[in-house]
Amino acid sequence: MADYYFDASAVVKKYVVEPGSQFVSHILDFESEHNVHMSDIGAVEVAAGLARRGRDGDGVLAEIQGAIREFHADFDIRWLAVPTTPRLLLNARNLAVKYFLRGYDAVHLAAACEAHRVLRRTRDAGLIFVSSDAALNAAALSEELQVVDPTRLVEPG
Numbered sequence: 001m002a003d004y005y006f007d008a009s010a011v012v013k014k015y016v017v018e019p020g021s022q023f024v025s026h027i028l029d030f031e032s033e034h035n036v037h038m039s040d041i042g043a044v045e046v047a048a049g050l051a052r053r054g055r056d057g058d059g060v061l062a063e064i065q066g067a068i069r070e071f072h073a074d075f076d077i078r079w080l081a082v083p084t085t086p087r088l089l090l091n092a093r094n095l096a097v098k099y100f101l102r103g104y105d106a107v108h109l110a111a112a113c114e115a116h117r118v119l120r121r122t123r124d125a126g127l128i129f130v131s132s133d134a135a136l137n138a139a140a141l142s143e144e145l146q147v148v149d150p151t152r153l154v155e156p157g
Contacts, residue, residue: 001033001034001035002034002035002127002128003034003035003036003037003115003119003125003126003127003128004027004034004035004036004037004127004128004129004130005036005037005038005082005108005111005112005115005116005127005128005129005130005145006024006028006036006037006038006042006130006131007038007042007105007108007112007129007130007131007133007136008042008045008046008049008104008108009049009131009132009133010024010130010131010132010150011024011028011038011042011046011071012046012049012050013025013132013150014028014071014074015050015067015068015070015071016050016053016067019150019151020132020149020150020151020153021150023148023150023153024130024150027130028074028078030078035080036078036079036080037079037080037081037082037111037112037115037127038075038079038080038081038082038108038111039081039082039084039088039107039108039111040081040082040083040084041084041104041107042104042107042108042111043071043072043075043079043081045104046071046075047068047071047072050064050067050068050071051064051068080115082111082112082114082115084107084111088107088110088111088114089107089110091110091113091114092106092107092109092110092111093106095109095110095113095139095143098139099135099138099139099142100135101135101136101139105133105135105136105139108131108136109136109139109140109143112127112129112140112145113143113145115127116145126145126146127145127146128145128146128147128148129145129146129147129148130147130148130149130150131147131149132149132150132151134149137149
């Protein structure tokens, strides 16, 4: 059993088939016994990303709406939400400036760093940061997180 932190770019791969979907689905499977973390506001970003796909014609609207419902149900049951606190937002602002990150990316990195610190303190274990965003992954590595980009994994075909 491991602890994973997912940013929105990685979570979407569970609900829309694209490179990296098989790895993400395996980790997020309810039977996997892995702990999965994400910022509480990450749920907004995932829902918005899925909705954009429906609007932009990247998927059948009914399928996208079903994916959004499935994500909301999964999030409520499966995910360990990292709360967006004033301290986390301050850390996110600092990380955004330090690494030139977009806003939500900085929040994800701050949330992952916070979850990582808690895990180190309580269980002497860290977490694995999962994202398909190269700049965000580079920043996470600089913050000494272990990083996995699901699009760079070879999936059996």
